[in-house]
Amino acid sequence: MNAILGTSLSKSFQHYQVLKEVSISVQAGECYALFGPNGAGKTTLLRIFATLHRPSSGSFEIMGMDGKRDRVKVRDVIYLIGHGSYLYDDLSVKENIQFAIGIRGWNPTEAEIKKALDQVGIGRFARLRSRYLSAGMKKRLSIAKALLIRPKVLFLDEGYASLDERGVGMMNECIRSFTQAGSAVLMTTHDRGPTADVAHRVGVLNRSVLTEISVKDMVTADALF
Amino acid sequence: MRDNCEEKARNTLESRQGCLVKRFYLRWMILMTIFGSISILGAVRYFQEVRTISPKTLLSIQPKETVRLMGMIDAGSFMKATENEPFRFDLSGEGGKVAVTYTGEDPDGLLRELKTIVVIGNWESGDGEFQAKEIALVPNYGFITSAYIFSLVPLAFFLFYMERRVALLYVMIKDEKVYQPETGQ
């Protein structure tokens, strides 16, 4: 089953056409890694799937639901870990999680929150205001939220950015747990090493052309972009 | 005409634009001629028919026909003894002074001392009085009438610029072959 299906998606911002007729499909239980030079439109593609941008033309489906018409239903199954941390500086880590999950209509118990925070290694900071968190810790917090929400489709924008080595390992563990549970993961990345551990398929997006290469080629290729 | 013109100037973008601009100037010149002649006609009528004169001019030309007279009501000259008697006041302007009688109602309290008004009526040189039949709210400011025409000028400029731009854009679009765009652009 196609978890993500994009058909000839185009997107332009004012003068600049970022994407032109890009098609992509990701199966459920699969991790798809997107490589590409800066400004190739990887993030834009991700944000279109996350219903943050409307495509200028083309259509897409998430879990078989039309991305333009059934936006509310689509939003029920997706989660995006993007550049923003989605945190409120003056709330503590725990309160932030309570708010982010609670607003979706589900109140996790203290124990569940504790477990998720421990899993990403920031259980000690549960009572700290998120103003004082470092970028890596904020990223881990986002992963903890994803673990609690357990979306059917997870989008990772620069998944490994600002994470330390242990954090990268933890991220991979998380991705693997998602794919094993049948969720689809679409990520943009620049780190070949850690990506090779989890990615099932790899695509290179360059000048609106998406070329798929095998994971092995990805590791050994001289220069991807 | 269009095809002919475009065939002649198929070669360069500039000449095709020039061709379009020429057609525009033609159309707009016709329009301008129409509106220009209408405004000239209006101006001619204005200067023929409507004259608002000052008391000094009135005394010097001694007109027989109905005229419009503009001046300021002198202080202390305004009187109306009883209900049925006419209003009497002196109207002065440009150094002349004329006595005015007006029978009728005072519309909206227009008649006040030291106020500039316009009276319409006949000059009776026999008894030396101006018999006013009507009182007008305002004088015929010429600038108001010209404002009529001048308010249309920016409209014409606006439209002219817009039409010219569209025509040039169509040429450019054709040149760049982007007329069939992506659906939602």
Next chain:
Amino acid sequence: MHFFRVIRWIAWKDLLSEYRNRENISSMFFFALNVILIFSFSFSLDSETIKEIMPGIIWVAFGFTAIIGLGKSFLIEVNNDCMEYFQTLPIPKGAIYLGKFLGNLLFMLTVEIVLFPLFVLFFNLDMIDQFLQLLLISTVATIGLSALGTLFSALTVQIRAREVMFPILLLPLSVPIFIGAVEATRGVLNADAFSLYSHWIELLVVFDVIFVIVSFWIFEFILDY
């Protein structure tokens, strides 16, 4: 009801953040204090003229306070891209609006209630007897002001030059609120009978109802363009 839970979560988050840093309320309060100070020097105030211009002074001060406070109310949402998070949520967007609106209303009312005694103090007014009427007027007017202000804050916070655009959009459209509020306040300060100025309060109520409904409906599009 999920709808009311969302409202509650948003308002809870706003109030908690505000309680922790007191950024918004204190800046609003001291700004209004400065406005009062400037006004007291700009007019020669004897007891007759005070009655004439006082309603205007009060509502100009509150209006500026609203610009400072409401303009910043969505800043907390864009700082860490929380607007993006809201956009990708499967929740009714109008509920987010109502939550923010509720929070803003409470902040504005708090500031106004604190300011009224200061007006009494600085301008030697005797309006203590009619405090209830004043409270009613300022509540009704503030509802309208924060209904419009919350909407325009959400609209302008995502664009360049937001500090300029917010008052430019808000002030012309809130003219009826200022007219109604100033006239009703004048009635109070003249110690008129309530029935003499109650029609202004009715006007304000009509305005509130229209604007809360329209903003509630239209807010959907701000988050989901």
Next chain:
Amino acid sequence: MVATRFIGWLRKYEKWFGLTATVLISAGLYTGLVTSSPDYYQGEVVRIMYVHVPFAQTAMLAYSTLFLCSIWYLWKKEAVVDNACHAAAGLSLFFTAGGLITGSIWGKPTWNAWWVWDPRLTSFAIMFLTLVGYLMLRTFLDDKEKKATFSAILAIIGFVDLPIIHFSVEWWRSLHQPLSVSNRGVSIAPDMLVPFTLMSIGVGILFSYMLMVRTQMLYLEHLLEAKQGRLLNEGQL
């Protein structure tokens, strides 16, 4: 392809609108300036009303068009509708400014003031400010969808607000300035009615024509921009 068809339709029919507007306006100008007699009360001054009233009516028509187009945009999210919104806003601003200026010129001899806080004038001034805000908002936004949606929202809110403003200023004025302004504006004589009607309908149709032209202009400009963007993308520019 909706956009292309729509633009083609505009291009096909615009000249009829332009022609009708030209005929009506020149007839209106001729009757208004040359053949009709001056008003009993206001004399020649009344002639500015033949321009002022159609301008004001058309400004309202333009704002209503903007309002309807904005709702249409929010409903269908069609990019060419946004171009029509943008065009209607620019034209509405133009006619509002024209109406305010000619009204001011008329007000000086009639009311002896360039400006009074009359409900109608106030609503128009606020409409003017809203439209300026609308166009400013558009320049400050980059994302096309965001720009279209946000400005549509502003247009709708502003349109809903206008009756309330009119009503509240009316109340406010009846309290503060009773009868300082004579409302005896235009007493319409039969030979004044002809130029009046001609100009009203003529300027209204002229507005439709201008809207068609301007929508095309904005649409084509966006097409060219997209083209340039594509060249930029391919490294040719």
